[in-house]
Amino acid sequence: MTTTGRVLDALLAVALPTVALRALTAPQPSTAVALFIALGLLSAVSWARLAAPDLALVEAALGAGFTGALFGGALGWRGKPLPRVAPWMPHPLQLPPLVLVAVVLGGAVLALPESAGLAQVVSSELPREALTHPVSAVLLDFRGYDTLLETAVLVAASVGARRALPHEAAARVDHRLTSMARLLVPASFLVALYLLWRGAAGPGGAFQASAVLAGASVLLSASGQRSPADVAFPRSHRRWMVAGPAVFTIFAALPVLGGASLLHYPAGSLGWQVLVIELGLLVSVATLLGGFFSLVASEETP
Amino acid sequence: MSPWKAWALAGVVLYALAFRVLFAETTWLRRLMALSVLGTGCFLVLVALAYRRGPDAEVDPVPHALALTGIVVSVAASGLGLVLARRQGAPP
Numbered sequence: 444m445t446t447t448g449r450v451l452d453a454l455l456a457v458a459l460p461t462v463a464l465r466a467l468t469a470p471q472p473s474t475a476v477a478l479f480i481a482l483g484l485l486s487a488v489s490w491a492r493l494a495a496p497d498l499a500l501v502e503a504a505l506g507a508g509f510t511g512a513l514f515g516g517a518l519g520w521r522g523k524p525l526p527r528v529a530p531w532m533p534h535p536l537q538l539p540p541l542v543l544v545a546v547v548l549g550g551a552v553l554a555l556p557e558s559a560g561l562a563q564v565v566s567s568e569l570p571r572e573a574l575t576h577p578v579s580a581v582l583l584d585f586r587g588y589d590t591l592l593e594t595a596v597l598v599a600a601s602v603g604a605r606r607a608l609p610h611e612a613a614a615r616v617d618h619r620l621t622s623m624a625r626l627l628v629p630a631s632f633l634v635a636l637y638l639l640w641r642g643a644a645g646p647g648g649a650f651q652a653s654a655v656l657a658g659a660s661v662l663l664s665a666s667g668q669r670s671p672a673d674v675a676f677p678r679s680h681r682r683w684m685v686a687g688p689a690v691f692t693i694f695a696a697l698p699v700l701g702g703a704s705l706l707h708y709p710a711g712s713l714g715w716q717v718l719v720i721e722l723g724l725l726v727s728v729a730t731l732l733g734g735f736f737s738l739v740a741s742e743e744t745p
Numbered sequence: 746m747s748p749w750k751a752w753a754l755a756g757v758v759l760y761a762l763a764f765r766v767l768f769a770e771t772t773w774l775r776r777l778m779a780l781s782v783l784g785t786g787c788f789l790v791l792v793a794l795a796y797r798r799g800p801d802a803e804v805d806p807v808p809h810a811l812a813l814t815g816i817v818v819s820v821a822a823s824g825l826g827l828v829l830a831r832r833q834g835a836p837p
Contacts, residue, residue: 449748452748452751452752453751455755456751456752456754456755457755459755459759459789460755460758460759460762463759463762463763463782463785464762466778466782467762467763467766467775467778467779467782468766468775472774475774475775475778479778479781482782482785483785486785486789489752489789490792493752493792493793493795493796494796494804495792495795495804495809495812497809497813498788498792498809498812498813498816501813501816501817502816505816505817505820506781506785506816506819506820509820510781510819510820510823513820513823513824513827514774514777514778514823514827517774517827517830517831520831534769537765537769540765541761541762541764541765542761544760544761544764545757545758545760545761548757548760548761549753549754549757549758552750552753552754552756552757552790552793552794553750553753553754555794557797557798558797560794560795560797560805560807560808561805561806561807562798562802562803562804562805562806563803565805565806565807566803577806578806578809578810578813580806581806581807581809581810582810582813582814585807586807586810586811589810589811589814590814593814593817593818596818596821597817597818597821600821600822600824600825601821603825603828604824604825604828607825607828607829607832608828608831608832650813650817728817731821732820732821732824735821735824735825735827735828736824738824738827738828738831739824739827739828739831
């Protein structure tokens with residue numbers, strides 16, 4: 444590794460906890476949210492340094508961008524504004540548990556033996572004609588069960604959110620964002636479709652693409668391009684929200700009817716099955732996440 | 746210290762900081778943010794473990810997939826947490 448690389452890694456490894464501490468202990472809520480977004484972007488660069496480009500894409504779009512938008516939307520809720528909180532003054536009794544957790548976990552992690560992990564196993568199983576990128580293959584093929592249940596978690600969270608706030612409507616409008624929305628939303632669709640297609644052979648895939656579309660959805664909500672009558676998770680959108688998980692479940696269950704195990708894609712059909720599943724995931728995950736923003740976005744500018 | 750150890754320790758420190766804030770703070774905003782940072786710390790440890798062989802060797806893709814799933818679930822959890830906070834009447 445080059446010296447520049449080492450220096451960059453060292454700076455990032457020090458900067459991450461520092462920014463996290465400042466973000467979690469900032470007295471002003473707006474400062475906290477801004478530092479949180481900065482932490483997300485630093486994390487995205489860290490994933491890139493750790494040879495995890497897929498993660499960097501998702502972290503930048505979802506972890507930094509979308510979660511930051513969620514918290515930012517909460518800054519201006521009607522009612523009493525978020526009060527300033529005192530800067531963090533830890534009670535002396537709180538420090539020993541913190542240090543204990545850090546020491547025990549740190550010791551456990553450092554004591555792990557050097558191991559190659561599952562890289563060899565994955566690359567030896569990999570020669571399937573459609574999915575050549577290891578992470579995509581693991582996500583959709585080898586560990587497809589995790590991804591299937593993850594979509595179920597998203598649906599469950601959306602249902603819970605909708606039931607918790609049945610009457611909220613998306614109301615925030617900022618006309619300065621209109622021209623930006625007009626430029627960026629169509630571009631987002633193109634970028635999302637490209638990422639989806641690219642995911643078979645390189646970094647990318649359904650989740651990165653849906654993260655970009657979720658960002659476009661936030662931009663649409665915030666600039667008022669959706670009609671004010673739109674409520675979060677409207678009935679008309681529900682079929683899109685469940686389409687992805689439903690398609691995935693169907694493709695996962697079909698092999699069972701033929702006597703094989705769950706998610707056992709028949710040889711040769713992996714390519715088109717994965718494409719259909721990924722398209723379904725793209726639509727559903729983007730719609731589900733966009734619904735969260737509609738529920739959380741405030742009615743007033745802060 | 747090999748690079749992956751430095752990254753893993755950074756993840757552990759993130760985890761410990763967020764752990765303290767999660768249990769000791771009473772404001773919902775800080776607690777929800779701490780939950781998210783907690784997740785980021787865990788993923789940092791996971792990805793550092795995948796990186797053990799160094800930048801030139803093959804990286805282990807399974808922790809990457811786990812962390813990817815985790816990020817999406819973490820976002821959903823933040824969303825649901827914010828909705829519940831809003832339902833309770835907003836001020837922390």
